Amino acid sequence: MATADLLLAALFSAAVLFLVTAGLQLVFGVQRIVNLTAGSTYAFGAYFGVSAFEWFVLRGGSPVLLLPVLLLAGIIAGQIGFVIERVLRIVYARDEAFQLLMTFAFVLMFQDLLRYIWGAQPRIMGDLPSVYGRISAFGLTFPTYNAAVIVCSLVIALVLWWFIEKTPLGHIVRATAENKAMAEALGVDTKRINMLIFVLGSVLGTVGGALVIPTTAASLEMPSALIIEAFAVVVIGGLGSMRGALFGAIIVGFLRALSLTYFPEIEIMAIYIVVVAVLVVRPYGLFGKPIA
Amino acid sequence: MNRLILIGAFVATTLIIPFVVSPYYATLVITIFAYSIALLGLNLLFGYGGLLSLGHAMFMAMGAYSVGLLGTKFGVRSFEVQLLVAVASSGAAAALIGLLCVRYTTIFFSMLTLAFGMIFHSFLFKFYELTGGETGISVLRPTLLGMPFAKLSKTAFLIGPFYWYVLALFLGMFALMALMVNSPYGLALQAMRDNPRKTEFLGVPILKVRYVAFVISAIYCAIGGAIMAVSIGAADPELAFWTQSGNIVFILVLGGLGQLFGPLVGSVAFTMLQDVLMANTQYWRFALGALLALIIIFAPLGLVGLLVRAFGKRR
Numbered sequence: 001m002a003t004a005d006l007l008l009a010a011l012f013s014a015a016v017l018f019l020v021t022a023g024l025q026l027v028f029g030v031q032r033i034v035n036l037t038a039g040s041t042y043a044f045g046a047y048f049g050v051s052a053f054e055w056f057v058l059r060g061g062s063p064v065l066l067l068p069v070l071l072l073a074g075i076i077a078g079q080i081g082f083v084i085e086r087v088l089r090i091v092y093a094r095d096e097a098f099q100l101l102m103t104f105a106f107v108l109m110f111q112d113l114l115r116y117i118w119g120a121q122p123r124i125m126g127d128l129p130s131v132y133g134r135i136s137a138f139g140l141t142f143p144t145y146n147a148a149v150i151v152c153s154l155v156i157a158l159v160l161w162w163f164i165e166k167t168p169l170g171h172i173v174r175a176t177a178e179n180k181a182m183a184e185a186l187g188v189d190t191k192r193i194n195m196l197i198f199v200l201g202s203v204l205g206t207v208g209g210a211l212v213i214p215t216t217a218a219s220l221e222m223p224s225a226l227i228i229e230a231f232a233v234v235v236i237g238g239l240g241s242m243r244g245a246l247f248g249a250i251i252v253g254f255l256r257a258l259s260l261t262y263f264p265e266i267e268i269m270a271i272y273i274v275v276v277a278v279l280v281v282r283p284y285g286l287f288g289k290p291i292a
Numbered sequence: 293m294n295r296l297i298l299i300g301a302f303v304a305t306t307l308i309i310p311f312v313v314s315p316y317y318a319t320l321v322i323t324i325f326a327y328s329i330a331l332l333g334l335n336l337l338f339g340y341g342g343l344l345s346l347g348h349a350m351f352m353a354m355g356a357y358s359v360g361l362l363g364t365k366f367g368v369r370s371f372e373v374q375l376l377v378a379v380a381s382s383g384a385a386a387a388l389i390g391l392l393c394v395r396y397t398t399i400f401f402s403m404l405t406l407a408f409g410m411i412f413h414s415f416l417f418k419f420y421e422l423t424g425g426e427t428g429i430s431v432l433r434p435t436l437l438g439m440p441f442a443k444l445s446k447t448a449f450l451i452g453p454f455y456w457y458v459l460a461l462f463l464g465m466f467a468l469m470a471l472m473v474n475s476p477y478g479l480a481l482q483a484m485r486d487n488p489r490k491t492e493f494l495g496v497p498i499l500k501v502r503y504v505a506f507v508i509s510a511i512y513c514a515i516g517g518a519i520m521a522v523s524i525g526a527a528d529p530e531l532a533f534w535t536q537s538g539n540i541v542f543i544l545v546l547g548g549l550g551q552l553f554g555p556l557v558g559s560v561a562f563t564m565l566q567d568v569l570m571a572n573t574q575y576w577r578f579a580l581g582a583l584l585a586l587i588i589i590f591a592p593l594g595l596v597g598l599l600v601r602a603f604g605k606r607r
Contacts, residue, residue, distance in 0.1 A: 034402070034403075036538075087585065091588060091589065094588075094592075096398060096399060097338070097342070097344040097398075097402075098588050100402065101344075101541065101542070101545060101588055102584075102585060102588050104538045104542065104584070105542075105581045105582070105585040105588065106581065106585075107535070107538070107581070108542075108577045108580055108581030108584065109578050109581035109582060110581075111577050111578075112574075112575040112576075112577045112578035112581075113578065115574070116578075224533070224534065224535050227534070228406075228410050228534060231403055231406060231407070232407070234403075235403050235404075235407065239399070239400075266414055266418050267414070268410055268411075268413070268414040269410075269411055269414035269415065269418065272407045272408075272410050272414070273411065275407045276392070276404075276407055276408070276411070279392070279404060279407070280392065283395070283396070283400070284400075
């Protein structure tokens with residue numbers, strides 16, 4: 001029983017972490033920017049999800065539509081990426097340290113933006129996942145909502161894979177990531193690709209935030225707490241690699257669930273000791289490529 | 293010549309500050325010195341060495357906890373001994389962590405330093421018997437050169453003897469840094485930042501150059517953190533959180549990256565600005581974030597760069 005709960009908790013946090021880090025990897029892979037704002041957009045999606053669902057129920061919407069409403073709220077909230085990209089664009093030609101700092105400036109601004117809109121008190125949704133009840137399979141029972149989120153995240157992973165590997169636009173994205181100057185020479189509008197990728201990355205983050213919210217509170221600590229977990233995933237998996245995001249998220253998800261059960265308090269330490277160990281053995285992560 | 297006049301004017305200002313401004317602002321000046329000393333080190337690493345650390349708050353916290361722990365747990369009240377322990381512990385930690393970190397540059401360096409910073413942060417949380425966990429530890433007033441100054445109130449101590457002590461410390465460390473960045477070592481570091489491969493071909497051991505900058509920057513940060521702890525009167529794990537590392541980088545960029553006076557100008561501007569903003573609005577982080585964005589876009593060399601430009605035009 002305990003192991004099943006642990007497994008599910010691990011997969012659930014892995015599913016959410018994957019969404020956010022997939023966004024980080026996409027942006028890094030194409031734009032070579034490590035986006036610290038990912039934590040802030042994640043929290044933005046969470047708060048936005050709470051408000052959107054409250055509004056929806058107030059208008060007489062059925063709570064059974066929790067998951068689709070949150071998904072949609074996440075997608076809408078993710079459009080904030082347009083604004084961030086528009087400002088970030090100014091420093092594309094600059095040293096990457098400045099680009100990183102620019103995203104840190106957004107972290108600071110978002111912190112107060114969230115506080116201004118939603119206040120300093122954490123926001124919770126109440127016991128909503130229970131509307132979905134619990135399902136039993138293989139002699140175990142677990143909350144349907146959590147299982148649905150795991151499935152949802154898997155579907156998004158598949159769609160992402162199909163988009164990048166199989167569609168013409170995906171080919172263009174990969175070409176831009178591989179060699180930007182050459183892609184431009186062949187007529188690719190890299191400005192639009194940058195915009196597309198950044199907004200897509202931001203949508204992945206806000207969807208992750210919106211989906212997690214029925215199980216936890218939206219708070220102002222969310223952005224900085226998520227960033228340290230997401231960074232761990234990215235470093236373990238390898239910067240810029242989607243497969244790395246998937247495996248990294250699973251590893252960190254399990255570490256998190258294990259240490260929360262057996263050694264609370266050292267959760268982050270356990271995760272980061274693995275991070276350092278991976279870096280010592282494989283400096284560019286499990287699936288990363290060395291960057292010249 | 294100009295630089296000498298500037299330094300003269302600065303020293304003169306610091307000499308009269310305790311006598312003309314209110315005690316509250318005089319204590320703010322101690323915060324400014326604390327940040328300045330830490331940033332002198334960070335400037336060596338990031339400004340002159342091009343290595344952006346997102347973990348240096350860890351070393352400031354080591355300095356702060358050295359002072360706190362020695363005072364409360366071990367009964368060592370001498371600030372000189374506390375500083376020595378801060379230097380030794382941060383230096384040793386940096387010497388160990390640095391072995392791994394300096395093998396990387398750019399974003400990998402930033403992420404690795406962030407990783408170590410977070411490990412230290414959770415260490416402070418976990419070992420609460422020693423570190424007081426989440427609430428941290430209180431920092432007792434240290435003795436300066438063996439003198440306890442027991443009769444003075446906290447403010448009187450801070451703006452009196454402690455002020456002069458910190459001022460002397462700052463001037464010494466500033467002079468040391470000025471010598472260092474203009475020495476052959478400093479030039480090698482800057483050459484490494486601008487073109488590592490070429491610098492290596494010229495026979496500069498670039499890993500060693502980075503390693504030294506890493507250790508020295510950590511020691512400067514620890515001394516800054518030690519001063520900060522005495523002025524606040526407490527040390528808690530938040531000092532080591534990654535956003536704090538981001539903040540000190542912000543202050544450096546605000547002042548002027550790779551500018552000798554950048555740390556000082558940045559600390560003055562940041563401390564004053566934060567004081568004004570926090571008194572007037574609870575949304576001061578937004579203002580600081582917007583300011584950081586503006587500085588990055590319009591003034592890559594920070595306030596020092598702006599001042600130099602304005603000064604140059606007038607002549």
